[in-house]
Amino acid sequence: MWEHERLVVRTGARSGMTTMVALHSTRAGSAVGGCRMKAYEQITDAVADVLRLSKAMTLKCDAAGIPHGGAKSVIVVDRPLTPELRRDVLLDHADLINEFAGSYRAGPDVGTGPQDMVVLRELTPWAYCLPEDQGGTGSSSGPTARGVLAALEAAAEHTFGTSDLTGRKVVISGFGSVGELIAEGLAGADITVSDVDESRRSGRFGWVHPDEAYRVEADVLVPAAVGGVLSPETVRDLTVKLVVGPANNQLTDDSVADLLAQRGIVWVPDHVASAGGVIYTLAREDDGDDHETALKRVDVIGTTVRRLLAGR
Ligand SMILES: NC(=O)c1ccc[n+]([C@@H]2O[C@H](COP(=O)([O-])OP(=O)(O)OC[C@H]3O[C@@H](n4cnc5c(N)ncnc54)[C@H](O)[C@@H]3O)[C@@H](O)[C@H]2O)c1
Incomplete structure (x- = not known):
């Protein structure tokens, strides 16, 4: 059954590489998720991954009580990445993120980090977890x-x-x-x-x-x-x-x-x-919490687990 709101796959104009975004749900609020940069054997494996991961983000936000939905991006690495190519494909991906006009915000995931978010931010405001010295919260x-x-x-x-x-x-x-x-x-x-x-x-x-x-x-x-x-x-x-x-x-x-x-x-x-990263990042970057307050919000995961295991 198709249960996502949107899946967009693009060939980047600069890099010629495939990047995609799956928007699973915006029912609870704009969708958040990470940007995965990875090699796949088949393009269908990448599509399956982005669909699964975006749904997991909806579940994660829901379990953590965060008023957001889930999405995810995948950048399909199909050849050795030179620094120039990496930059080009990130800029291509920023164009794709802009197509979602703020209904999707991307952070780092496997294969990407805060420095890659700086490149995305050149073209889109919808990137978070920039390095701390550039106003973000860095690695989660x-x-x-x-x-x-x-x-x-x-x-x-x-x-x-x-x-x-x-x-x-x-x-x-x-x-x-x-x-x-x-x-x-x-x-x-x-x-x-x-x-x-x-x-x-x-x-x-x-x-x-x-x-x-x-x-x-x-x-x-x-x-x-x-x-x-x-x-x-x-x-x-x-x-x-x-x-x-x-x-x-x-x-x-x-x-x-x-x-x-x-x-x-x-x-x-x-x-x-695994919700600690997204809880912390949104607490700091959206709600303006300080480091200690944001970490206390992460600790609520312990309470959630106790409640779940007690069958409540
Ligand atoms: N970093 C975060 O904030 C965050 C948040 C939520 C979920 N996660 C998930 O947690 C996991 C770890 O994240 P990370 O940031 O430490 O990633 P990472 O890339 O730093 O570490 C993953 C490690 O797993 C190793 N690895 C890969 N395949 C393996 C295999 N088959 N068997 C054993 N080791 C293998 C890699 O060599 C690497 O050292 C990932 O699945 C990620 O999606 C991370």
Whole structure:
């Protein structure tokens, strides 16, 4: 069933590259979402991704009580990106964002960062998370990790009878900017990390090959890399009691949530756990909150998780 408001795909005049925006819903307010820059095997994979991710943003805003809807952009990387080409495709994408006349505002996502938002801002006012020295709030990885930690604490209380993860074995799959901050925030836990990028390996934490991350004996799994990692196959092999992480769209399909429940594994939906970044950014950039006040709004994720797990 088609449930989006709009999907626009354009070939950029400057770059010749494909960029797209999916607007899932503006029922609650203008739509917000990130701009993903990534290579895909097929253009249909990119379309599927932008549709799924934009819907997840609507769910995320709803769960976080933010008066906005969900959207997402994808820039399809189809050749090596020189700095000039990167700039051209971002300017092309800014033109596309302008077609939405403010009903979509873009921030960074996988493959883009605050500096890319500066380039978008040259042509469109509808870009946020510029670097702090240029009036924005920069990377949202810190608030995202804080929200995941709040969700982890609340879910651990439900699962283990205590929010204290000291001594528990925690596997973090995806040791990128959010994964690393989560690891640092879990003082006292026995942490093992995993990443396809071997250069991320550090002596500070245990290390497991990405293929083993979903099988290794542990108490908690934190998916912090890519989506589609919880499938009937991976869920069958899980040894953990709790899964909480920032990766968007973790389930291969909704029926996997039932498989997790049947196996007695507590799973906090990613659209709840990963909302810290968007909560923080909008609190600062729209509502004018200071840093500490915006972080307190992120901590509400813990209350939401307690309420959900109590069935309320
Ligand atoms: N950064 C945010 O504010 C934010 C907000 C909401 C959701 N998320 C989601 O959280 C996840 C992590 O975000 P991030 O900002 O840390 O991204 P990142 O790109 O900094 O880190 C992701 C890491 O995962 C690794 N990786 C990729 N594929 C992998 C695989 N199959 N197995 C193991 N590792 C793999 C990458 O090498 C990289 O180190 C993403 O799914 C992102 O969409 C991030």
